[in-house]
Amino acid sequence: GEDVEQSLFLSVREGDSSVINCTYTDSSSTYLYWYKQEPGAGLQLLTYIFSNMDMKQDQRLTVLLNKKDKHLSLRIADTQTGDSAIYFCALISGGYNKLIFGAGTRLAVHP
Amino acid sequence: ETGVTQSPTHLIKTRGQQVTLRCSSQSGHNTVSWYQQALGQGPQFIFQYYREEENGRGNFPPRFSGLQFPNYSSELNVNALELDDSALYLCASSLANTGNTEAFFGQGTRLTVV
Numbered sequence: 385g386e387d388v389e390q391s392l393f394l395s396v397r398e399g400d401s402s403v404i405n406c407t408y409t410d411s412s413s414t415y416l417y418w419y420k421q422e423p424g425a426g427l428q429l430l431t432y433i434f435s436n437m438d439m440k441q442d443q444r445l446t447v448l449l450n451k452k453d454k455h456l457s458l459r460i461a462d463t464q465t466g467d468s469a470i471y472f473c474a475l476i477s478g479g480y481n482k483l484i485f486g487a488g489t490r491l492a493v494h495p
Numbered sequence: 496e497t498g499v500t501q502s503p504t505h506l507i508k509t510r511g512q513q514v515t516l517r518c519s520s521q522s523g524h525n526t527v528s529w530y531q532q533a534l535g536q537g538p539q540f541i542f543q544y545y546r547e548e549e550n551g552r553g554n555f556p557p558r559f560s561g562l563q564f565p566n567y568s569s570e571l572n573v574n575a576l577e578l579d580d581s582a583l584y585l586c587a588s589s590l591a592n593t594g595n596t597e598a599f600f601g602q603g604t605r606l607t608v609v
Contacts, residue, residue: 388537426601482543
């Protein structure tokens with residue numbers, strides 16, 4: 385079945401770049417997503433990438449996709465305390481477009 | 496704000512009871528999906544509704560059921576509640592028949608079963 389793996393925790397200093405990594409098994413996914421979840425809140429769609437792209441940049445966010453290695457990453461430039469949250473990698477699976485999520489990476493930003 | 500609203504925000508139920516959770520989808524969206532997020536885990540797909548019919552289902556027992564109404568809002572019903580049903584239940588709305596299923600999530604309903 386489909387599987388999405390993420391490292392569970394990342395700690396960075398304010399102003400540095402953060403890189404959150406994700407690996408997956410289902411190579412047929414057409415779209416891959418990054419969601420952000422703040423404490424006690426729902427999921428906020430941050431960005432997505434189409435499977436025929438290698439990179440997508442959106443302001444401070446850069447998504448890199450390596451289809452050969454089934455590896456997706458999210459880089460956050462100039463990380464701020466407001467970026468502290470849990471970040472979920474997700475991909476579409478199945479004919480009805482269900483999302484398969486990783487367990488989430490908790491990003492802690494310290495001064 | 497995504498325009499997806501869920502009610503109630505929090506709920507406490509006793510084991511064996513039944514619960515109904517509600518979701519209003521974003522304007523213009525015709526597809527609603529429900530996810531269960533246990534503490535410390537990623538969301539797990541329960542099922543999806545499109546044009547008032549179940550359009551796909553995850554690995555959840557039949558006591559999890561749903562409805563979609565003509566205005567595309569949706570309900571999730573859970574019968575015979577178990578302690579393990581305690582979780583955050585998330586509703587996501589999207590527009591089917593597009594290649595990119597940008598799903599927008601509500602704030603969730605936190606269900607506690609005691």
